[in-house]
Amino acid sequence: MSATSDAAAQLTGVGLSYAGGVPALAGVDLHIARGEQVAIIGPSGAGKTTLLSVLACAIRPDAGEVLTLGQCVWQLSSAGLRDLRRRVFLAPQVPPLPPRQRVVHAVLAGRLPRWTVMQALRSLIYPVEAALAHAALAQFQLQDKLYLRCDRLSGGERQRVALARLLVSDAELLLLDEPVSSLDPALSVQALEVLQNEATRRNAALVVSLHAVDLALNRFNRLVGVRSGRIVFDLPRAAVTDALLAELYGAELNQSVQALPEEPAAVLRLSRCT
Amino acid sequence: MTAVPREWRDPAWRGRLTAAIVFAVILGPAFYLTEFNPAVLWSEAGASAVRQFLSTFLPPATSPEFLWMVIEAAWKTVAIATVGMAIAILIAAPAALIATRVLSVSRLAQGRMALWPSALRTGMRWLLIFLRSIPEIVWAMVFVRAVGLGDTAGVMAIGITYGGMLGKVYIEILESADQQATTALLRNGAGRLSSFWYAAFPACLPELLSYTIYRWECAIRASVVMGFVGAGGLGQQMELSMKMLAGGEVLTMLSMFVLLIFMADLVSAALRKVFA
Amino acid sequence: MTAPAVRLALGPVVSIAAALGFLLLCIASLSGDWRSFFSVEAMTKMSEFALAFAAPALDLTFLGKLAVASLETLAISFLGTLLAAVGGLALALPAAGRWGRAARGISRLFLNVLRSIPELVWAALTVIAAGLGPFAGTLALALHTTGVLGRLFAESLENVPPEPQASLRHHGVKPLIVFWYATFPQALPQLMSYSLYRWEINIRAAAVLGVVGAGGLGQMLHFHLSLFQFPETASVLIGMIVLVTIVDAISNRVRDRLTL
Numbered sequence: 001m002s003a004t005s006d007a008a009a010q011l012t013g014v015g016l017s018y019a020g021g022v023p024a025l026a027g028v029d030l031h032i033a034r035g036e037q038v039a040i041i042g043p044s045g046a047g048k049t050t051l052l053s054v055l056a057c058a059i060r061p062d063a064g065e066v067l068t069l070g071q072c073v074w075q076l077s078s079a080g081l082r083d084l085r086r087r088v089f090l091a092p093q094v095p096p097l098p099p100r101q102r103v104v105h106a107v108l109a110g111r112l113p114r115w116t117v118m119q120a121l122r123s124l125i126y127p128v129e130a131a132l133a134h135a136a137l138a139q140f141q142l143q144d145k146l147y148l149r150c151d152r153l154s155g156g157e158r159q160r161v162a163l164a165r166l167l168v169s170d171a172e173l174l175l176l177d178e179p180v181s182s183l184d185p186a187l188s189v190q191a192l193e194v195l196q197n198e199a200t201r202r203n204a205a206l207v208v209s210l211h212a213v214d215l216a217l218n219r220f221n222r223l224v225g226v227r228s229g230r231i232v233f234d235l236p237r238a239a240v241t242d243a244l245l246a247e248l249y250g251a252e253l254n255q256s257v258q259a260l261p262e263e264p265a266a267v268l269r270l271s272r273c274t
Numbered sequence: 275m276t277a278v279p280r281e282w283r284d285p286a287w288r289g290r291l292t293a294a295i296v297f298a299v300i301l302g303p304a305f306y307l308t309e310f311n312p313a314v315l316w317s318e319a320g321a322s323a324v325r326q327f328l329s330t331f332l333p334p335a336t337s338p339e340f341l342w343m344v345i346e347a348a349w350k351t352v353a354i355a356t357v358g359m360a361i362a363i364l365i366a367a368p369a370a371l372i373a374t375r376v377l378s379v380s381r382l383a384q385g386r387m388a389l390w391p392s393a394l395r396t397g398m399r400w401l402l403i404f405l406r407s408i409p410e411i412v413w414a415m416v417f418v419r420a421v422g423l424g425d426t427a428g429v430m431a432i433g434i435t436y437g438g439m440l441g442k443v444y445i446e447i448l449e450s451a452d453q454q455a456t457t458a459l460l461r462n463g464a465g466r467l468s469s470f471w472y473a474a475f476p477a478c479l480p481e482l483l484s485y486t487i488y489r490w491e492c493a494i495r496a497s498v499v500m501g502f503v504g505a506g507g508l509g510q511q512m513e514l515s516m517k518m519l520a521g522g523e524v525l526t527m528l529s530m531f532v533l534l535i536f537m538a539d540l541v542s543a544a545l546r547k548v549f550a
Numbered sequence: 551m552t553a554p555a556v557r558l559a560l561g562p563v564v565s566i567a568a569a570l571g572f573l574l575l576c577i578a579s580l581s582g583d584w585r586s587f588f589s590v591e592a593m594t595k596m597s598e599f600a601l602a603f604a605a606p607a608l609d610l611t612f613l614g615k616l617a618v619a620s621l622e623t624l625a626i627s628f629l630g631t632l633l634a635a636v637g638g639l640a641l642a643l644p645a646a647g648r649w650g651r652a653a654r655g656i657s658r659l660f661l662n663v664l665r666s667i668p669e670l671v672w673a674a675l676t677v678i679a680a681g682l683g684p685f686a687g688t689l690a691l692a693l694h695t696t697g698v699l700g701r702l703f704a705e706s707l708e709n710v711p712p713e714p715q716a717s718l719r720h721h722g723v724k725p726l727i728v729f730w731y732a733t734f735p736q737a738l739p740q741l742m743s744y745s746l747y748r749w750e751i752n753i754r755a756a757a758v759l760g761v762v763g764a765g766g767l768g769q770m771l772h773f774h775l776s777l778f779q780f781p782e783t784a785s786v787l788i789g790m791i792v793l794v795t796i797v798d799a800i801s802n803r804v805r806d807r808l809t810l
Contacts, residue, residue, distance in 0.1 A: 058720045086722030096717035098736045112723045120727045307625035308684040324679040353576035420595040425580045499670045
């Protein structure tokens with residue numbers, strides 16, 4: 001078991017309910033070490049987005065403890081929270097790009113945590129470090145879109161621009177919510193490759209929620225299955241059987257929590273020591 | 275630092291720089307023409323005048339006779355606005371009926387409006403434009419010189435200008451509503467007035483009412499402003515008090531004015547909710 | 551009291567009767583002498599005025615003065631609106647709730663006071679502080695329009711889609727930078743549209759402010775009308791209409807380009 005200070009993120013007994021008492025997460029225990037790459041899979045509405053938001057210190061859970069990069073997130077002051085968030089990158093499902101903003105600014109927004117106010121304002125007048133944005137976009141073959149407006153891009157292009165923002169930031173914990181949902185299979189693989197290489201290069205933890213299970217199986221060594229707000233399994237790739245997947249994605253006849261699969265090693269926490 | 279390669283240079287930069295320069299060039303003369311000089315505000319003359327005037331603001335004038343006079347003047351303003359609106363409706367309603375394309379029989383029959391009806395309609399629209407393009411305060415000034423100080427000038431000024439405004443919007447409302455019912459009646463030989471009364475009017479009534487009530491509220495504001503040129507009501511009283519630099523009276527009247535606007539806003543919103 | 555219930559209760563007859571009653575009350579309150587409006591004297595004066603439009607004053611010196619006054623009015627409206635946009639944005643920030651409910655309430659109250667008082671009344675006040683002339687007009691316009699634009703800007707800022715801001719905040723970006731990178735750019739087209747629309751209204755207001763001595767075409771109008779110089783008055787009015795039309799055209803074109 002790796003020491004807590006080595007962990008990129010650790011959730012203990014986390015629970016969260018939205019207004020109206022609908023539980024989004026319940027009894028979640030999750031440990032992610034530095035440099036690990038994890039795929040989160042599960043049916044729609046399972047709570048993957050909420051889970052990522054909690055990991056990203058974006059929403060505060062009702063129950064349980066959140067330790068991110070070794071710090072008790074919700075006991076920090078607001079300045080401390082801001083400093084911590086600088087080291088975390090959350091890419092929401094819908095790319096949060098202001099429609100009329102140009103791609104160059106949308107990408108360079110990843111540098112904002114490190115810029116001073118003067119640099120940030122200067123960049124609005126004339127883009128500072130445009131070369132950086134150009135290089136990041138080039139990894140996704142979007143370099144010619146540098147000065148286009150975001151609303152002139154297709155859905156898939158917008159998604160990749162949001163990913164380019166990640167390349168430009170220097171976060172140590174990367175959380176991506178369905179980052180390739182608008183990309184065709186070939187582009188999905190290519191984009192994931194870029195992201196995973198970057199994460200490896202920085203030794204950053206990478207947590208990606210995916211809809212396409214085969215992508216998850218092919219590219220990630222650890223899969224976490226989420227259903228109805230609970231973690232159903234947390235296994236290395238080899239241990240994920242078709243039966244498990246079928247149970248995970250089975251028809252939602254009732255909202256009760258899935259029974260744990262037969263294998264007792266279901267909640268085994270395996271950390272990668274890369 | 276090496277030069278930025280072609281493909282990384284911001285293409286929008288030139289346009290923005292030009293716009294900024296144009297803006298700066300315009301700004302200079304603008305400051306000059308308006309004799310913009312904030313120093314005046316703090317200068318001896320300006321500051322002392324302001325200080326003196328402001329010092330008379332407190333305490334506000336609250337003697338019963340004065341308060342009663344202010345309430346009366348405020349009521350007069352409402353009366354001016356209301357009667358003015360009545361005249362405006364008397365002008366706008368027939369004008370809109372004549373000018374609207376919705377009731378054009380020739381258009382239905384031949385696909386295009388015939389010459390005379392079209393000319394009549396255009397002429398009526400131009401009249402409405404003329405009525406409203408001259409600010410009501412100008413009408414008020416003219417009428418004050420023609421008939422003397424007092425309410426009449428204000429009532430007529432509002433009647434004429436707002437007649438133009440109401441007319442234009444009535445036409446727009448009539449023409450943006452669904453015209454099927456009206457057209458059906460016209461085709462079946464019903465007279466224009468009946469078609470209007472039974473089809474177009476009921477359909478458009480909520481919007482017509484809503485806009486008219488909103489305009490009534492604006493008319494109250496306008497009446498106060500026109501009072502400054504002698505057209506009666508609260509505005510006229512305020513102008514007199516300001517001329518005498520009686521700050522206390524001005525403060526009371528300003529408060530009354532804000533209260534009046536607030537209440538008119540409430541009444542207008544309530545009426546619109548009920549009827550529209 | 552629900553709307554349908556009231557509608558049933560009042561009925562059209564009662565409402566019309568109430569409205570007419572109110573109207574009669576108002577007519578009774580006015581001391582106006584109706585006949586004086588249609589008297590020979592009044593009619594003569596007014597027809598003289600109307601005829602003057604057919605023969606407005608056109609000599610060159612006068613037209614020169616008219617041109618200068620028009621430019622003055624244009625400058626008043628332009629600068630007044632510009633100052634109001636800046637002031638309005640500054641006040642819109644607290645009014646949109648950035649700094650809590652107390653600040654929001656106070657700033658909204660302040661904006662309401664600014665915009666409740668009509669430009670002309672402000673002009674009467676600013677003339678005391680700044681003396682006669684266009685500076686007073688600019689200040690008056692700026693004060694009133696700050697109230698209007700501040701409220702509109704605050705609503706725009708509040709209605710901006712929150713996802714881009716949230717994303718930057720979650721990445722640890724300072725609130726000031728979040729505003730300029732996410733909130734402001736999204737609101738900017740609407741802010742500019744409101745400002746340009748307000749400029750159209752202000753050119754009419756600026757023309758009229760001169761009546762209390764605040765410069766521009768209004769001052770000329772007041773001067774000539776007081777002397778019953780109808781041809782000159784007609785020229786000034788025509789100048790006003792032309793100026794308003796030009797500004798409307800420019801403003802519409804710029805607004806069209808913005809929304810593309």
